[in-house]
Amino acid sequence: xxxxxxxxxxxxxxxxxxxxxPFGQGGxxxxxxxxxxxxxxxxxxxxxxxxxxxxxxxxxxxxxxxKASLNHGMMVPKHDPAPLAVAMGMATQRLGVIATMSxxxxxxxxxxxxxxTIDSLTNGRFGWNVVTSAEDLMAKNFGMDRLPPRDQRYxxxxxxxxxxGKLFASWDPDAVVLDRDAGIYADETKVRPIDFEGKYYxxxxxxxxxxxxxxxxxxxxxxxxxxxxxxxxxxxxxxxxVASGVEEMRKFRADIRERAxxxxxxxxxxxxxxxxxxxxxxxxxxxxAKYERMLNSPHFIVDTLASLSAIxxxxxxxxxxxxxxxxxLVTNGESGTLDxxxxxxxxxxxxxxxxxxGGGLVSSVELVGTPDTVADRMGEVMEEVGGDGFxxxxxxxxxxxxxxxxxxDGLVPALQKRGLARTAYAHEKLRDNLLDF
Numbered sequence: 001x002x003x004x005x006x007x008x009x010x011x012x013x014x015x016x017x018x019x020x021x022p023f024g025q026g027g028x029x030x031x032x033x034x035x036x037x038x039x040x041x042x043x044x045x046x047x048x049x050x051x052x053x054x055x056x057x058x059x060x061x062x063x064x065x066x067k068a069s070l071n072h073g074m075m076v077p078k079h080d081p082a083p084l085a086v087a088m089g090m091a092t093q094r095l096g097v098i099a100t101m102s103x104x105x106x107x108x109x110x111x112x113x114x115x116x117t118i119d120s121l122t123n124g125r126f127g128w129n130v131v132t133s134a135e136d137l138m139a140k141n142f143g144m145d146r147l148p149p150r151d152q153r154y155x156x157x158x159x160x161x162x163x164x165g166k167l168f169a170s171w172d173p174d175a176v177v178l179d180r181d182a183g184i185y186a187d188e189t190k191v192r193p194i195d196f197e198g199k200y201y202x203x204x205x206x207x208x209x210x211x212x213x214x215x216x217x218x219x220x221x222x223x224x225x226x227x228x229x230x231x232x233x234x235x236x237x238x239x240x241x242v243a244s245g246v247e248e249m250r251k252f253r254a255d256i257r258e259r260a261x262x263x264x265x266x267x268x269x270x271x272x273x274x275x276x277x278x279x280x281x282x283x284x285x286x287x288x289a290k291y292e293r294m295l296n297s298p299h300f301i302v303d304t305l306a307s308l309s310a311i312x313x314x315x316x317x318x319x320x321x322x323x324x325x326x327x328x329l330v331t332n333g334e335s336g337t338l339d340x341x342x343x344x345x346x347x348x349x350x351x352x353x354x355x356x357x358g359g360g361l362v363s364s365v366e367l368v369g370t371p372d373t374v375a376d377r378m379g380e381v382m383e384e385v386g387g388d389g390f391x392x393x394x395x396x397x398x399x400x401x402x403x404x405x406x407x408x409d410g411l412v413p414a415l416q417k418r419g420l421a422r423t424a425y426a427h428e429k430l431r432d433n434l435l436d437f
Contacts, residue, residue, distance in 0.1 A: 003437050004379065004382075004383075004418075004419050004420055005419065005420060005421060005422055005437050006378075006382045006387060006388060006389040006390065006420060006421070007048045007271055007273065007388055007389030007390075007434065007437075008045075008046075008047045008048055008389055008390060008391075008392065008412070008415075008421055009047060009048050009049045009050065009051060009096075009098075009238075009273050009389065009390070009391045009392070010038075010042055010047060010049075010050045010051065010391065010392045010393065011051050011053060011240065011275055011362070011391040011392070011393035011397070012035075012038075012050065012051070012052060012053070012393065012397055012399055013052055013053040013054060013078060013081070013397050014029075014035065014052055014054070014078060014079040014080070014081055014084050015073065015075070015076070015077060015078045015079075015397065015398070016028070016029065016073045016077065016398065017029045017034055017398060017399055017400065018398045018399055018400035018403070019073065019398070020299065021400065023400050023401075023402040024400060025400055025401060027073065030079060032083075032084050032087045032088075034401075035084055035087075035088060036087055036088055036091045037401075038050070038088075038399070038404055039088035039089075039091060039092050039095055039097070040091060040092060041404050041405070041408045042095055042404075042408065043092045043093070043094055043095035044408060045407070045408040045409075045412040045421075046094075046412070046421065046422045046423060046424060046425060047095060048095075048096055048271075048389070048430070048433055048434055049095065049096030049097065049098050049125075049127060049218075049238075049430060050088065050095060050096070050097055050098065051098035051100070051127070051129055051220065051240070051391070052081035052084060052085060052097075052098065052099050052100060052129075053081075053100050053129070053397065054078065054080070054081045054099070054100040054101070054102075054131075055075055055076075055078055055135065055138065055310070055311075056102060056105055056133065056135075056138040056141055056142075057135055057137035057138045057140075057141055058070070058076045058137070059074070059075045059076060059135075059137065059306070059309065059310035060137065061137075061309040061310055061312075061313050061314065061315050062305060062306040062309035062310065062315060062316060062317050063315065063317040064315060064317075068302060068306040068317075069306055069310065072299065072302065072303055072306060073398075074303055074306045074307055074310070074396065075306070075307060075310045081099040081100055081101070082099045082101065082114060082118065084099075085097040085098070085099040085118060085122075085126065086118055086121055086122070089118070089121060089122030089125055089126065090121060090122065092125075093123075093428075094125070094425040094427075094428065094433070095125065096125045096126070096127055096218065096430035096433065096434075097118075097122060097125060097126055097127070098126075098127035098128070098129050098218070098220050099118070099126075099127075099128060099129065100129040100131055101114070101128060101129070101130075101131070102131050102132065102133040102138070103130065103131070103132050103133075103153075103156065103157050103160045104132055104133045104138070104139070104142065104144075104147065104153070104156075105133065105138075105142055107201075107203075108160055108163040108164055108167065108201055108203055109167065109203055109205070109207070111128075111164065112163075112164050112167040112168060112207055113207060113208065113209055115128050115164075115212075115216070115217045116168070116207060116209040116210075116211075116212045116216075116217075117209055117212075118217070119212035119213060119214050119216075119217050120209070120210070120212045120213065123213055123428065123429075124212065124213030124214045124428060124429035124430065124431075125428075125429060125430045126212075126214070126217045126218070126430070127217050127218030127219070127220050127237070127238070127430060128217045128218070128219060128220065129220040129221070129222070129240075130157070130161070130219055130220065130221045130235065130236070131221075131222075132153040132154065132156070132157050133147060133153075134147070134150075134311060134312075134313075134332070134333040134334045135147070135310070135311070135313060135333060136313060136332075137313075147332065149332060150225070150227065150332055150335065151227055154227045154228065154230075154231050155199075155200075156200045157231060158231065158234070159198045159199060159200050159201055160200070160201060161219075161234075161235050162196075162198070163194075163196050163198070163201050163203050164216070165216070166194040166196055166203075166205065167194060167203070167205055167206070167207045168207065168211075168215060168216040170191065170192055170193070170194050170205045170206030170207050171186075171190065171191050171206060171207060171210065171211045172187075172190035172191070172211075173211050173215065174187075174190065175187055175190035175191050175210070175211065176210050176211070186210075191206050192205075192206055193205045193206050194206060213429060214429055214430065214431050218237045218238060218430050218431055218434065219235050219236050219237050219238075220236060220237065220238045220239070220240060221235060221236040221238075221239055221240070222239065222240040222241065223239075224241070224242075224334075224335070224337075224339070224340075225335055229255060229256060229259055230259055230263075232256065232270075233256050233259035233260045233262075233263055233265070233270070234259075234263050234265075236270060237269065237270065237271065237431065237434060238270070238271045238272075238273055238434060239256060239270060239271070239272045239273065240273055240275065240391060241253075241272055241273070241274050241275070241364070242274070242275045242337075242340060242362055242363070242364055243274060243364040244340060244364070245364070245365060246365060246381055246384050246385060248364075249274055249364055249365070249381070249384075249385045250384060250385045250386065252272070253272045253385055253386060253387065253388070254386075256270060256272055257270070269435065270388075271387075271388040271389060271434050272387065272388045272389075273388065273389045273390060273391045274364040274365075274385070274389070274390055274391065275362045275363060275364055275390075275391045275393050276363050276364055276365060276367050276378075276390050276391070276392060276393070277362055277363040277367070277392075277393055277394055277395055278367040278368070278374050278392065278407065278411060279291040279294070279367065279368045279369075280369070280370070280371055280374060280406040280407070280410055280411060281369070281370060282370065283370060284368075284369040284370055284373055287368050287369045287370065287373075288368055288369075291368045294395070295355050300354070300395075301321065301351060301354050301355075303395075303396045304354050304395065304396065305317070305350075305354065307396055308337065308338075308341060311333055311334045311337055312329075312331045312333045312334055312335075312337060312338045313331055313332070313333040314329055314331055314333075314338070316350065319350050320349075320350065321349065321350050321351040322349050322350075322351060323349055323350065324347055324348060324349055324350070325342065325350055325353070329342060341353060362393050362394075362395060362397075363393075363395070365377070365381055371406075371410040371411045371413070371414040372414050374411055374414070375411060375414035375415045375417075375418055375420065376418070378390060378415065378420065379415075379418055379420050382420070392407055422436075422437075
């Protein structure tokens with residue numbers, strides 16, 4: 001019988017948990033325990049990984065100030081993902097933990113050392129979500145006036161990844177010999193400087209950490225532009241995508257696989273994960289009513305536009321909610337997100353764009369209904385797309401225990417019953433579990 005299983009991940013960030021809703025958690029998850037509990041729940045449901053998104057600034061694009069972001073808890077406060085990844089990883093045994101860290105913020109040696117350390121602490125279950133950052137406000141926190149243009153950022157990132165690879169290879173896998181009788185911990189002939197000197201980076205090496213269980217962490221990437229897709233197809237083990245419907249999902253995955261083959265990679269070694277925001281209920285009608293309440297809540301429009309403004313650096317507060325957007329908006333920020341938002345255009349007002357998306361900025365297909373209804377739809381979608389899996393998330397990334405339970409104790413069992421999700425981990429390391437099917 002053909003293996004119909006697909007991979008499951010969760011996309012979140014270290015920001016306030018759901019705090020405004022009737023079943024909120026209070027909005028103070030800063031000791032990490034809420035998210036550690038979340039990681040344990042996802043491991044119980046046999047998710048491949050949990051991924052922590054990140055930004056490195058306080059947004060102030062929407063309305064020209066930080067008011068909306070701070071008042072609404074949108075994109076800020078946001079704590080560092082790396083320590084949380086360690087906490088979640090050390091509280092679990094099989095779940096992969098992915099931290100977002102920017103190539104514009106970490107020197108390559110520091111990044112490689114941090115990744116190697118966390119991969120060892122988690123026994124081979126760490127992944128790095130590779131980002132180049134997309135906000136000039138971030139650049140100002142790191143001694144720059146503005147970010148380089150997008151194409152240059154990708155050129156820098158390609159060289160950065162070359163340095164990372166050389167640093168991870170600067171120790172042979174068997175360099176640590178632990179010969180007590182001879183008093184030798186590591187064989188000096190198996191540890192080498194890399195003496196890298198490129199256009200953007202100069203690193204002597206070698207890395208001063210032992211080889212980690214995976215050799216290097218899993219690389220995750222979310223490139224949507226042609227340059228971004230080439231970068232992802234060259235480097236990534238898993239790719240995060242938000243598409244607009246099943247056909248766009250299929251085209252995106254096929255495009256990535258074609259690019260991977262062009263770069264000499266096995267396309268099956270790259271797992272494309274499509275973001276979705278399921279709305280679950282005990283009946284389809286109840287789920288639909290919940291979905292409509294979300295769209296019509298007093299905060300949904302502002303939360304969505306404030307979030308979109310932060311990542312595209314376009315102030316959507318300047319536009320009339322009841323009129324269409326200008327035909328063409330361009331950005332040096334996250335252009336893929338902007339393009340996805342604008343393609344609903346066709347005369348729709350700004351408010352209609354947000355509502356028509358229904359959280360669609362982070363959802364590739366609409367999933368509304370009972371666990372069985374949604375599970376059936378996810379199976380149909382994956383069959384049409386060809387693979388590889390879904391990243392569960394929420395429209396503005398805030399999460400509650402209620403929603404986690406709906407997914408882990410409702411949706412996942414429905415998927416498992418249909419043979420669509422794993423019921424047990426086959427391996428200890430994240431890379432092996434990703435490649436299992």
